[in-house]
Amino acid sequence: MMKNFIIASVGGQGGLLATTVLASVFAASGCDVKTSEVHGMAQRGGAVTSYVRRGEKVYSPLVHAGEADVILGLEMLEAYRELPNLRAGGTALVSDEKISPLTSIMGESRYPDLSEKSYLQRAGSAFIVPAVSIAKEAGNTRASNIALAGALSALLGEDDKVPLSVWEAQISRLVPQRTVDVNIKAFYGGRAWMLKPGE
Amino acid sequence: MKEFLYGNEAIARGAYDAGCAIAAGYPGTPSTEILETMARYKDIHVEWSTNEKVALEVAIGASIAGRRALCAMKMVGLNVASDPLMTVSYMGVRGGLVIVDADDPGMHSSQNEQDNRWYGKFAKVPVLEPGDSEEAYLFTKLAFAISEKFDTAVIVRSTTRVSHARSYVNTGERAVPEPVPYVKNASKYVMLPANARRRKPAVLRRIEELSAYAEDTPANRVEWGDTSFGFVTGSISYQYVKDAFPSASVLKLGLSYPLPVNLITEFAGKVGTLFVVEELDSFWETEIRAMGIPVRGKDVFPEAGELTPKLISNGVYRVLGDVAPTQGVLAEPETRFDPEMASLPQRPPVLCPGCPHRGVFYVLKKLNLTAAGDIGCYTLGALQPLAALDTTTCMGASIGHAHGMRLALPEDKAKKVVAVIGDSTFMHSGITPLLNMTYNGVDAPVIILDNGTTAMTGHQGHPGSGQNVRHEESPKISIEAIVSACGRKNVVVVSAYDVAGVEKAVKAALKDPSTVIIARTPCALITRERHAPPSFDPSVCIECGICFMAGCPALERDGKMPSVNATLCTGCGVCARVCPKAALKASFDITGGVAAENGGERK
Numbered sequence: 001m002m003k004n005f006i007i008a009s010v011g012g013q014g015g016l017l018a019t020t021v022l023a024s025v026f027a028a029s030g031c032d033v034k035t036s037e038v039h040g041m042a043q044r045g046g047a048v049t050s051y052v053r054r055g056e057k058v059y060s061p062l063v064h065a066g067e068a069d070v071i072l073g074l075e076m077l078e079a080y081r082e083l084p085n086l087r088a089g090g091t092a093l094v095s096d097e098k099i100s101p102l103t104s105i106m107g108e109s110r111y112p113d114l115s116e117k118s119y120l121q122r123a124g125s126a127f128i129v130p131a132v133s134i135a136k137e138a139g140n141t142r143a144s145n146i147a148l149a150g151a152l153s154a155l156l157g158e159d160d161k162v163p164l165s166v167w168e169a170q171i172s173r174l175v176p177q178r179t180v181d182v183n184i185k186a187f188y189g190g191r192a193w194m195l196k197p198g199e
Numbered sequence: 200m201k202e203f204l205y206g207n208e209a210i211a212r213g214a215y216d217a218g219c220a221i222a223a224g225y226p227g228t229p230s231t232e233i234l235e236t237m238a239r240y241k242d243i244h245v246e247w248s249t250n251e252k253v254a255l256e257v258a259i260g261a262s263i264a265g266r267r268a269l270c271a272m273k274m275v276g277l278n279v280a281s282d283p284l285m286t287v288s289y290m291g292v293r294g295g296l297v298i299v300d301a302d303d304p305g306m307h308s309s310q311n312e313q314d315n316r317w318y319g320k321f322a323k324v325p326v327l328e329p330g331d332s333e334e335a336y337l338f339t340k341l342a343f344a345i346s347e348k349f350d351t352a353v354i355v356r357s358t359t360r361v362s363h364a365r366s367y368v369n370t371g372e373r374a375v376p377e378p379v380p381y382v383k384n385a386s387k388y389v390m391l392p393a394n395a396r397r398r399k400p401a402v403l404r405r406i407e408e409l410s411a412y413a414e415d416t417p418a419n420r421v422e423w424g425d426t427s428f429g430f431v432t433g434s435i436s437y438q439y440v441k442d443a444f445p446s447a448s449v450l451k452l453g454l455s456y457p458l459p460v461n462l463i464t465e466f467a468g469k470v471g472t473l474f475v476v477e478e479l480d481s482f483w484e485t486e487i488r489a490m491g492i493p494v495r496g497k498d499v500f501p502e503a504g505e506l507t508p509k510l511i512s513n514g515v516y517r518v519l520g521d522v523a524p525t526q527g528v529l530a531e532p533e534t535r536f537d538p539e540m541a542s543l544p545q546r547p548p549v550l551c552p553g554c555p556h557r558g559v560f561y562v563l564k565k566l567n568l569t570a571a572g573d574i575g576c577y578t579l580g581a582l583q584p585l586a587a588l589d590t591t592t593c594m595g596a597s598i599g600h601a602h603g604m605r606l607a608l609p610e611d612k613a614k615k616v617v618a619v620i621g622d623s624t625f626m627h628s629g630i631t632p633l634l635n636m637t638y639n640g641v642d643a644p645v646i647i648l649d650n651g652t653t654a655m656t657g658h659q660g661h662p663g664s665g666q667n668v669r670h671e672e673s674p675k676i677s678i679e680a681i682v683s684a685c686g687r688k689n690v691v692v693v694s695a696y697d698v699a700g701v702e703k704a705v706k707a708a709l710k711d712p713s714t715v716i717i718a719r720t721p722c723a724l725i726t727r728e729r730h731a732p733p734s735f736d737p738s739v740c741i742e743c744g745i746c747f748m749a750g751c752p753a754l755e756r757d758g759k760m761p762s763v764n765a766t767l768c769t770g771c772g773v774c775a776r777v778c779p780k781a782a783l784k785a786s787f788d789i790t791g792g793v794a795a796e797n798g799g800e801r802k
Contacts, residue, residue, distance in 0.1 A: 024203065027367075032366075039229060039656075045546075061360060101546040102582075102750060103544050105747060105752070106583065107747075
């Protein structure tokens, strides 16, 4: 069972909502769950990292170096930055969205060239999910976080199937009420992509 | 009922279930959600007070009057509230009084990482430290009971990793104790020197009684395991110890102050090497050494920043070598340097697209001014490329700092000093230094960045916002009227998006430094107002790069020219208004410089 998840995003992308959805889904399926996140200044367009851990008994709410089963990346650079925290053979599940940090806009740094291959240097498996276009198709690009959650739902192992009704119920409860339909669509869009990646 | 809660939600729920009737505080990460959660309970009084000192005074008043009261703040907030704290220790309570303090080890969103356990020892009041949400709930309830049993204020100290972590909580039902009837008792509640002298022995006796209570409080517990070495720990550090050494013996301290001497001595006698694992200062370590017990602590564990299981296992490894049976986390002497990761572009926080502060900072930088800054989102104006701030210390410090700098600098430099402060920070502690300027005949332009909210902590109301803690309408206090009442005659209101208007106002204020400029445009995250993105004509662009100096994440780089990210852009037009050739054109006009009450950016 995958136990340790890191959600990497840029402040404002909805990384904390993705964290809440994931944690609530796991909590609803009965195991011990802890999350940790950082609010305040870090949320203002900076790198935001949050954690979800589950298991029989969870102590630390943080996922530490080399412990993550999955890195769920809402932004390519931020997902890449978290790779050292992935366990050997772990999975990088990354939205193809790129947001330039201000230093790159200023011309003081260069946004790295990132592809599936770059992630595979440090991950057992890597999937670059077209989460923004899936979300756009569903009706709103901002639902890319839930599209990525949909992809994750398909990644969870055979021994660890969370019923789709649980995902649906938690997404419906947690997203802004007028966006429920869009988000459910985005979830299934992400899930469908993951069941047949690359198509 | 089993609920999945943030530490902050659990504290609020614990206080509610304990029958807390009055709750006050001032927003500050990582404490903010405590009062926001309490505000959801409609049958109690909850308020954002103007600052933490006022919040504690409100709570003390409620306690003296016989009701259970709570106040909540971040750790630097307790500095502000320390004046009443030091004396309420002498007075004691009537209804239970709980002060929730949220520390921020690692300084995720703070200007220092002070360890507020010292306030317990300093004020001689007990400190409870939960290590997860379940304990946050239980300890807050316990804190009210301890408060009334021992006639003392109680500090509940959380940290970022407790406040902003979620785990399961077994919640109960709200039980409201009968209010304690009010009886005037001046010898206990009027701290004249003669009364305070009589109260001091009670304070000292109370700490002795609490020390005895610490020996068998349910907040402290021993978990026996392998005894070849053992840990004294608590708070979030306990979780890290359990991850690193699941089978070790642990004395978990929930009551951080005062400490149980017998319990610690007995535990130390039964284990080999004793490690004290605590984030930040050697608070317990110093106390335990004073008991004559040899321990390892800050000689092998870091004193700065947050701990991790790995830092703990590394520290143990340094003392015991590989005899330590670590599980889960590998003890490696050093983390290897990863040059590729180190070379990745960093992503510090930035002012949001559409942030009304951006244009003001652009002007300050352009005019090469010395700006004393303050605490809020706008502290980010200190970062490149705006780099417009010279100082940031604490809430309200900008005006006093500008005052001092004007006095101390040679005239040619002194005349370039201005103060920059947000609206909520101005209400919190900017009024007294402004009054002080007028009183002492010192002038420096003060720029109040009025975005109508306490933005950084997630948009809480304040006396100038017209919204209370429940986002209901409240009396809206006029900043202009306060400024005038402080003796500042020249008050200019401009729209923060009107870059030319801001520049004109700042230049005029440098000539008449008694001027207060109010740059008034609501926070873009609140209004969610969007204009069309600016248009861009590459044939006019001279590739000067000035637009990039506004530092907007929505204005990306395409070679040497700008390219607007239409998803991020709010159309505020600041980039266009700094463009010298009008290659970028804003989608709406803003002229005249005076903003209407709603921000006035639509003409």
